[in-house]
Amino acid sequence: MRKYTFLFSLAAVFFISCKSDKKNKTEVVELTVLEKVANAHGFEKWNNLKELEFTFNVDRDTTHYERSWIWNTRTNEVTAMSATDTITYNRKSVDSLSMKTDGGFINDKYWFLAPYNLIWDKDNFTFEHTTEAVAPISNTPMQKLTIVYGSEGGYTPGDAYDFYFGDDHLIKEWVFRKGNATEPSTMTTWEDYLDADGLKIARMHKNKEGNFKLYFTNIKTVTE
Structure with a gap:
């Protein structure tokens, strides 16, 4: 026994x-580099969010433009507010009347939450990661992540983005190349980060010349 x-x-x-x-x-x-960059910007807190509000601002030379958004992230209902109109629609059923408004929302949301799209859109683009690169505005050594969207689907198929970041994986600069062109279409900084209930948002984007600023104000989050 x-x-x-x-x-x-x-x-x-x-x-x-x-x-x-x-x-x-x-x-x-x-983790993949896509996950590291997204998580550095608080992607893991996204599911706690119920509603997101922000104002998209653009200053170009002496002109100013802005529009505001309220996005119910659970129902996908979006309210767009500009100087002339207030429109509410649902992204689950975009039609010919709401398509233009939705195109504006996709543009503004991408500037606002681009690191999260590295996860949301990962099946729609190819990517390349370079550990040693030089950021185009500051000329600072950084890592570089290039993504190129497929040629079909979405509002701007075939576009490319170059993200520049340090070891903390927070984006410091980026380049947008329309249609994956060799030359940049837009090139700006990512700065003035805000922690909004765990979401790390770059509120300010400036070009190298200083005559273009794209920034966010009135940022509000509602969580569970």
Whole structure:
């Protein structure tokens, strides 16, 4: 009886040890660069959000333009507010009347939450990661992530974006290249970060010459 008890105990210890080793191995999951950049900007907090409000502003030379958005992230209802109109629609049923407004929302939301689109859109683009690059505005050594969207679907198919960031994976500069052109269409900084219930938002984007500013105000979040 003692012999069997000893063998059973030994087998139990072996089983627990194997189970523990297996658990330790499965816990080590290397994140992709897309996930690292998204998480650095608070993507893991996104599911806590119920509603998001922000105003999109553009200053070009002496002109100013702005429009505001309220987005119910659970129902996908969007309210657009400009100097002339207030329009509410649902992104689940965009029609010919709301398509122009939705195109504006997609543009403004992309500037606002581009790091999250690295996860949301990952099946729609190819990407390349370079660990040693030079940021185009500051001429500072940084990492570079290039994504190129597919040629079909969306409002601007085939476009490319170059994200520049440091070891903290927070974006510092980016380049937009329409239709994956060689030359930049737009090139700005990412700065003045705000922590809004865990979401890290770059409120200010400036070009190299200083005559263009795109920025966000009236940022409000509603969480559970």
